[in-house]
Amino acid sequence: MMETARVIWFTGLSGAGKTTLAEKLTAYLKKNGQKCELLDGDTVRNIFPQTGFSKKERDEHVKRMGFLASMLERNGVTVVASFISPYRESRDFVRKMCKNFVEIYVSTSLEVCEKRDVKGLYKKARRGEITSFTGIDDPYEAPLEPEITINTAEETVEKSFEKLLAFLNLN
Numbered sequence: 001m002m003e004t005a006r007v008i009w010f011t012g013l014s015g016a017g018k019t020t021l022a023e024k025l026t027a028y029l030k031k032n033g034q035k036c037e038l039l040d041g042d043t044v045r046n047i048f049p050q051t052g053f054s055k056k057e058r059d060e061h062v063k064r065m066g067f068l069a070s071m072l073e074r075n076g077v078t079v080v081a082s083f084i085s086p087y088r089e090s091r092d093f094v095r096k097m098c099k100n101f102v103e104i105y106v107s108t109s110l111e112v113c114e115k116r117d118v119k120g121l122y123k124k125a126r127r128g129e130i131t132s133f134t135g136i137d138d139p140y141e142a143p144l145e146p147e148i149t150i151n152t153a154e155e156t157v158e159k160s161f162e163k164l165l166a167f168l169n170l171n
């Protein structure tokens with residue numbers, strides 16, 4: 001395949017489906033011979049656990065990852081990035097830094113994400129056991145002009161992935 005490197009950036013609430021789709025996309029690209037790296041919020045936060053969830057810390061985290069993504073991109077590596085990245089300004093900062101930036105808004109509603117509660121974090125946030133949780137007591141600014149919007153609420157992972165490949169002209 002070997003296409004022009006891009007930065008494919010997933011944004012959306014916790015549990016929206018970012019990591020699920022990003023992992024599948026990375027595997028697909030690699031299998032097809034594309035140089036590709038996955039940057040995932042949880043992975044990065046596990047390595048740097050002192051990174052907090054204030055606006056300032058979230059912005060720094062996202063902008064640093066965007067800078068890294070842009071460096072990989074200019075060296076021919078496609079980057080698949082999955083971060084809640086709740087603030088429009090920092091996503092736009094990343095967009096400006098990259099050459100081929102594709103913003104994928106995983107628009108799955110709070111209600112559905114909370115029902116999934118993959119990691120049990122919504123329950124904790126509702127109980128007040130954790131604070132600054134996106135969608136509960138912290139903001140999420142939806143993209144105004146994403147390249148792609150995917151709502152995973154009423155379709156299988158396979159169907160969403162199929163749509164994603166079509167949007168990206170990879171099918």
Ligand SMILES: Nc1ncnc2c1ncn2[C@@H]1O[C@H](COP(=O)(O)OP(=O)(O)O)[C@@H](O)[C@H]1O
Nearest residue numbers: 014015016017018019020118152155156157160
């Ligand atoms: N169409 C779909 N696309 C992606 N994930 C889906 C879909 N339908 C159901 N899911 C489920 O939703 C959950 C999404 O979790 P995850 O990918 O970890 O979200 P995020 O990384 O956005 O926090 C997974 O358990 C996944 O199996």
Ligand SMILES: [Mg+2]
Nearest residue numbers: 018019042082
């Ligand atoms: Mg995730």
